[in-house]
Amino acid sequence: MIQRAATTFILFYSLTVFAQNGGAGMETVQVTPKEPKNETPTTITGSGSSSSGQATEGQILKESEVVDFNSIKELLKKDQLEKEVVKIEKVVKTEKKKKVEVKKNLFNIPGDEEFWSFFSEYWLVKNAPALKWEYQHPEYGLEETFEKLLEKFGHFEKRFKILLLNTTALYHIALPSDSSGVILLLSDPFIKHLDLSKLEIALLLFQDFLRERMGQFRHKVETKELRQELGKNFEGRALSAKIFDQVLKNYDQVIFNKGFSFQEQFELTRDMGNLLRSETTLWTTYIDLLKKLDGIVKTDNKFKDYSKIYPSPELQINWLGIKTGPR
Amino acid sequence: MRMILFLILSFFGKGELGLAADTKTVLGVFYLKPMFAHVHQNASRYSASLTTLACGHPIKVLQSTKENGTPEVVFNGSWNLISVGPYEGYIRTEFLSPTRVDCFQDKFTKFFDIFELDLAELYYWGRLYDLYWQGKSKVR
Numbered sequence: 161m162i163q164r165a166a167t168t169f170i171l172f173y174s175l176t177v178f179a180q181n182g183g184a185g186m187e188t189v190q191v192t193p194k195e196p197k198n199e200t201p202t203t204i205t206g207s208g209s210s211s212s213g214q215a216t217e218g219q220i221l222k223e224s225e226v227v228d229f230n231s232i233k234e235l236l237k238k239d240q241l242e243k244e245v246v247k248i249e250k251v252v253k254t255e256k257k258k259k260v261e262v263k264k265n266l267f268n269i270p271g272d273e274e275f276w277s278f279f280s281e282y283w284l285v286k287n288a289p290a291l292k293w294e295y296q297h298p299e300y301g302l303e304e305t306f307e308k309l310l311e312k313f314g315h316f317e318k319r320f321k322i323l324l325l326n327t328t329a330l331y332h333i334a335l336p337s338d339s340s341g342v343i344l345l346l347s348d349p350f351i352k353h354l355d356l357s358k359l360e361i362a363l364l365l366f367q368d369f370l371r372e373r374m375g376q377f378r379h380k381v382e383t384k385e386l387r388q389e390l391g392k393n394f395e396g397r398a399l400s401a402k403i404f405d406q407v408l409k410n411y412d413q414v415i416f417n418k419g420f421s422f423q424e425q426f427e428l429t430r431d432m433g434n435l436l437r438s439e440t441t442l443w444t445t446y447i448d449l450l451k452k453l454d455g456i457v458k459t460d461n462k463f464k465d466y467s468k469i470y471p472s473p474e475l476q477i478n479w480l481g482i483k484t485g486p487r
Numbered sequence: 488m489r490m491i492l493f494l495i496l497s498f499f500g501k502g503e504l505g506l507a508a509d510t511k512t513v514l515g516v517f518y519l520k521p522m523f524a525h526v527h528q529n530a531s532r533y534s535a536s537l538t539t540l541a542c543g544h545p546i547k548v549l550q551s552t553k554e555n556g557t558p559e560v561v562f563n564g565s566w567n568l569i570s571v572g573p574y575e576g577y578i579r580t581e582f583l584s585p586t587r588v589d590c591f592q593d594k595f596t597k598f599f600d601i602f603e604l605d606l607a608e609l610y611y612w613g614r615l616y617d618l619y620w621q622g623k624s625k626v627r
Contacts, residue, residue: 266596278591281522281615282602288611293618296533303622310624317626321619394597401601 264395271391273338280335280343283411292326305362324348334368336378360449376424381410419469429476450477511549517583519544523613526576530566532617537576539613542590546571
């Protein structure tokens with residue numbers, strides 16, 4: 161009777177310790193005799209009467225925290241503790257699964273929604289000295305004008321970030337961001353030289369915004385390797401940094417050298433025309449803007465590369481059905 | 488001579504008193520929203536940077552009360568006086584969230600590590616958020 165009471169107490173103690181540890185050590189369960197004599201399980205406790213008899217203190221402590229439930233199944237059944245064991249085992253299993261999941265998630269690669277805003281900013285950071293965006297920016301108050309333009313053409317709830325650059329290495333461009341956002345880069349000396357009005361600048365930005373929405377930039381910089389990786393997980397394998405180096409190079413190529421094709425420029429101009437034609441003020445302002453751009457490209461050597469990136473203001477004017485002549 | 492010394496001491500004493508009268512109390516703990524941001528010496532995007540913080544960093548927002556004055560929380564239109572570790576400075580109000588934020592670098596830890604950003608790049612990333620002119624079109 162006393163022996164039975166002692167065993168039950170030991171069992172409770174072991175279960176409590178097991179539950180407190182969240183099942184830790186379960187995977188290192190010590191082997192206990194599978195068929196205990198006299199139906200009494202050989203439970204190893206911290207009492208010092210270990211099965212080995214010569215176990216060290218550390219071993220005793222470790223062994224006391226683990227229980228081989230299979231070896232005491234019968235007794236648990238009798239004491240109606242089996243349900244409790246199942247419950248605890250379930251909790252342990254869930255916890256373990258969660259831990260594995262958390263560990264795996266560390267290796268997640270962002271999908272389209274998060275990758276592009278991160279990477280466009282990464283490119284801006286990498287090119288900070290060349291782009292010269294760290295200077296005292298003049299307050300043009302473009303945000304409000306641009307917001308109104310977006311709303312006028314049905315682009316609601318779109319977030320934008322405008323960054324002025326103190327260089328003409330880049331004239332203006334929209335970099336991809338998340339689905340509801342865009343990063344707009346604008347050369348300060350360029351707009352000053354052209355003496356653009358607030359509305360003209362906003363239209364220039366709107367044109368870039370549309371181009372980004374059309375995916376013209378993204379299609380050019382994205383590689384097959386990158387597409388395969390976006391939104392995936394790379395646990396247990398290496399993710400090559402070369403993939404991202406290539407995308408950085410592609411950004412450079414498009415922004416500084418190759419620019420956009422005639423076809424892309426035509427499609428964009430056509431869409432701009434369709435949107436603006438019915439809005440007299442905006443239409444005339446847009447035409448004036450294109451004429452200014454055409455003028456500067458033809459007359460100022462500093463801006464001769466503009467047509468290489470955006471071919472070409474003169475063609476745009478023609479596509480819109482406007483006759484060009486000496487300004 | 489004593490009179491001059493007294494006047495000098497009074498002058499500095501008054502200065503010290505003036506500073507001491509500017510009491511600051513913690514309004515609450517907020518969390519940084521952008522990927523990186525700077526704590527500035529003054530409430531201006533062009534003011535010197537005291538330190539760069541990463542997204543999710545807890546920040547104590549302070550309320551400053553001058554002697555016989557009303558308490559101030561927002562400075563220069565859109566800045567908060569904050570305390571982070573040994574630094575006390577200003578940060579843009581729009582960068583602060585009252586609740587914990589979902590940060591890119593925490594969500595994609597191992598992916599982010601691949602880029603091995605150095606200190607200069609962290610600094611520039613923070614400056615980027617200082618210098619953006621941000622906006623959002625309205626809801627339909």
